[in-house]
Amino acid sequence: MVAWDSVIYGSITLLDLIIFFISVIVVLVIAKIVALYLKRSLSDRIDRDELDKLIKVVQIAIVGIGIWLALPSFDFDVGQLVVIGGTGALIIAFASQKIVGNLGSGMFLLVERPVKIGDTMRIGSTEGTVHQIRVLSTIIKTFEGVYVRIPNESIFNSEITNFVASPARRFEYRVSIAYDADSGAAIAAIRGLLANHPFVLKNPAPSVYVDSLADSGVAIVVRIWAPSKVWWSVRTEMLERIKQLLDGMGIEIPFPQRVITFANTGMKGKQEPGGDNHAAENRG
Amino acid sequence: MFGEYDFPFKYESENLSLSIAGERGLLTYKRRCLGEEVTKLLGTTQGKVMISPVEPINLPQEVTPYLEIRFTPVACEPDSVQTLYLTFPVEIGVFLEAKGSYDVLDIFTLTSPKYSLYGTPVEGIITRYHESDVFPGIPEIDLVREGVLSLTIRNSSRGWVEVSRVVMDCTGFVLFCGDMVSLTARMEVLSRDLxxxxxxxxxxxxxxxxxxxxxxxxxxxxxxxxxxxxxxGVGG
Structure with a gap:
C-alpha cells in the first residue's frame, strides 16, 4: 500500500510531489497545444522566423506560470529551498563538471555573442552555418548539409572565425593575360564589368591593376568588396564573367611557357607543357 | 501607372510591359522589363492587382534596409535650414489582393541597382547606392524610374558643413505616389561626422x-x- 502522505522532505509529501509533476506535465502539454494552435492560425499572417520566436516566448510564459502555480502545493520554505538548492548545486557541480562547464560556456556565449544563428563560421575545424544555440551545445550545419553538435565548452575554448560578422568582405583574383595583349584595355573592360554588377560595392571601390610581369604573362589583380551575405555568389559569378569578357575581347589567358635559346645555332624554341617542343621542330 | 486594377490588366511603355490576361480562375501574369521576361499563373476569381512603388532595397536580393544618396556637395552655413530636392531609385511591386489578404507577385526596377558601404568594413553598413543631382524645386522625372526626395537639412553645428550624402533606414517608411513617387526626410547635421x-x-x-x-x-x-x-560623415 502506497502511503501518499509519507513525508519526502520537510513538509513535502509524496502526494505533493506527484501533484507537482502532473501539473508540470499538464502545463507542458498545454504549451504544446497552444504552440500548435498558434502555428496553424498565424502561419499565413506572420513570417516563419517571427512566428517561431513568438511561439517560444508564449511557451516559456505558459511553463513559467504553470510551475509558479504548482509550487505552492509544496508549501515550501524559501530558506530550505536555498539550502537544498545550494547542496544540490554542489553535488551536481562535482558529479557533472563537463555539463556545468558547457552550461557556463553557453551563458558566456549568450552574453558575449561571438556566434549568432545564421552566421557562417569556422569553429575549430568545423565550417558551416549556425543553426541553433542551446544552453549546453551549439548546432552547426556544414556546407555539405551535415548536422554537427558542438559542446559549448569546446566552442568557448576554440578559435572562432566568423565569416559574416563584418558587413563587407574582400576577395581577389589573379588573371594572367598574354604579353601581346593590351593590358590597359583589359583593365578598363574589367573595371566596366565590375561597375555594372550591383553587389560589387561602389565604396570601397574595386581595384584592378597590373601586379607583376610574370614568366608566362602579365598578372592582373582584381580586388572586389562585396556584402558578406552574398560574397560567395559574387565571387563565383565574377570570375566566370571576367573570363568570358577577356575571351570576347580576344585576349588570351596564356599557358605556362618558356623560351629556350640554343647556344650553338642561336635558334629559339617555345615550350608549352603538354605540347610538342617547338625547338625540336626547328632542329630539323 | 500606380494604383489598383481589376483583371484583365495591361500596361505598356517603352521598356516595360505588364499584363494579366486569361479566364478568371487561371490568369497569366507576364512582365517584360529591360529584356527580362517573367510569367506566372494566378489562381484567382475575385482578386485585384495593385501596382505600387516599394522601398528600393529588394533587388537583386535584399541585403540591407539602408538607402544612400550621393549628391553634389552642398555647403551649409552654421545654424541654417536648407531644403533640397533629390531623386531616389524606384522599385515597383506588383501585389495581389483578395479578401483582405495581400501577396507580392513580383518586384522589378527599370534602374540598375548598385550597393555600397557606409562606414568601415568592420563596423559600417551596406547601403543601396544612388547618385542624384540637386534640384532647388520639385524636378520632372520618369516616375517609373525615380522618385523625389525632399530633404530638409538643418545644420546645428557651430561651423560650415559640406553635405554630400544622406543615408536613411527604409524600414517601415511609406512612399507616396500620384503623378510622382515622393518621400520627405529631415537631416539634422550635428557635426561633419554626425x-x-x-x-x-x-x-x-x-x-x-x-x-x-x-x-x-x-x-x-x-x-x-x-x-x-x-x-x-555627411560628406567626402
Whole structure:
C-alpha cells in the first residue's frame, strides 16, 4: 500500500510531489497545444522566423506560470529551498563538471555573442552555418548539409572565425593575360564589368591593376568588396564573367611557357607543357 | 501607372510591359522589363492587382534596409535650414489582393541597382547606392524610374558643413505616389561626422496616396519608421 502522505522532505509529501509533476506535465502539454494552435492560425499572417520566436516566448510564459502555480502545493520554505538548492548545486557541480562547464560556456556565449544563428563560421575545424544555440551545445550545419553538435565548452575554448560578422568582405583574383595583349584595355573592360554588377560595392571601390610581369604573362589583380551575405555568389559569378569578357575581347589567358635559346645555332624554341617542343621542330 | 486594377490588366511603355490576361480562375501574369521576361499563373476569381512603388532595397536580393544618396556637395552655413530636392531609385511591386489578404507577385526596377558601404568594413553598413543631382524645386522625372526626395537639412553645428550624402533606414517608411513617387526626410547635421536622419510621414504634394507596404504583403510585423544616425560623415 502506497502511503501518499509519507513525508519526502520537510513538509513535502509524496502526494505533493506527484501533484507537482502532473501539473508540470499538464502545463507542458498545454504549451504544446497552444504552440500548435498558434502555428496553424498565424502561419499565413506572420513570417516563419517571427512566428517561431513568438511561439517560444508564449511557451516559456505558459511553463513559467504553470510551475509558479504548482509550487505552492509544496508549501515550501524559501530558506530550505536555498539550502537544498545550494547542496544540490554542489553535488551536481562535482558529479557533472563537463555539463556545468558547457552550461557556463553557453551563458558566456549568450552574453558575449561571438556566434549568432545564421552566421557562417569556422569553429575549430568545423565550417558551416549556425543553426541553433542551446544552453549546453551549439548546432552547426556544414556546407555539405551535415548536422554537427558542438559542446559549448569546446566552442568557448576554440578559435572562432566568423565569416559574416563584418558587413563587407574582400576577395581577389589573379588573371594572367598574354604579353601581346593590351593590358590597359583589359583593365578598363574589367573595371566596366565590375561597375555594372550591383553587389560589387561602389565604396570601397574595386581595384584592378597590373601586379607583376610574370614568366608566362602579365598578372592582373582584381580586388572586389562585396556584402558578406552574398560574397560567395559574387565571387563565383565574377570570375566566370571576367573570363568570358577577356575571351570576347580576344585576349588570351596564356599557358605556362618558356623560351629556350640554343647556344650553338642561336635558334629559339617555345615550350608549352603538354605540347610538342617547338625547338625540336626547328632542329630539323 | 500606380494604383489598383481589376483583371484583365495591361500596361505598356517603352521598356516595360505588364499584363494579366486569361479566364478568371487561371490568369497569366507576364512582365517584360529591360529584356527580362517573367510569367506566372494566378489562381484567382475575385482578386485585384495593385501596382505600387516599394522601398528600393529588394533587388537583386535584399541585403540591407539602408538607402544612400550621393549628391553634389552642398555647403551649409552654421545654424541654417536648407531644403533640397533629390531623386531616389524606384522599385515597383506588383501585389495581389483578395479578401483582405495581400501577396507580392513580383518586384522589378527599370534602374540598375548598385550597393555600397557606409562606414568601415568592420563596423559600417551596406547601403543601396544612388547618385542624384540637386534640384532647388520639385524636378520632372520618369516616375517609373525615380522618385523625389525632399530633404530638409538643418545644420546645428557651430561651423560650415559640406553635405554630400544622406543615408536613411527604409524600414517601415511609406512612399507616396500620384503623378510622382515622393518621400520627405529631415537631416539634422550635428557635426561633419554626425547627422540624424528621419523620414517624414507626409506626402510631398496634396492628392498623393500612400504606397502599399511590402511588409504587409510579406506577413511581417509592420515596423516603426526608424531614425538613422549617420556616424561616418555627411560628406567626402
Amino acid at each position: 547627422a540624424d536622419v528621419r523620414i517624414g510621414d507626409k506626402p510631398l504634394c496634396t492628392g498623393m496616396f500612400p504606397a502599399t507596404l511590402l511588409a504587409r504583403a510579406r506577413m511581417r510585423f509592420i515596423p516603426e519608421t526608424l531614425p538613422f544616425m549617420m556616424e561616418y
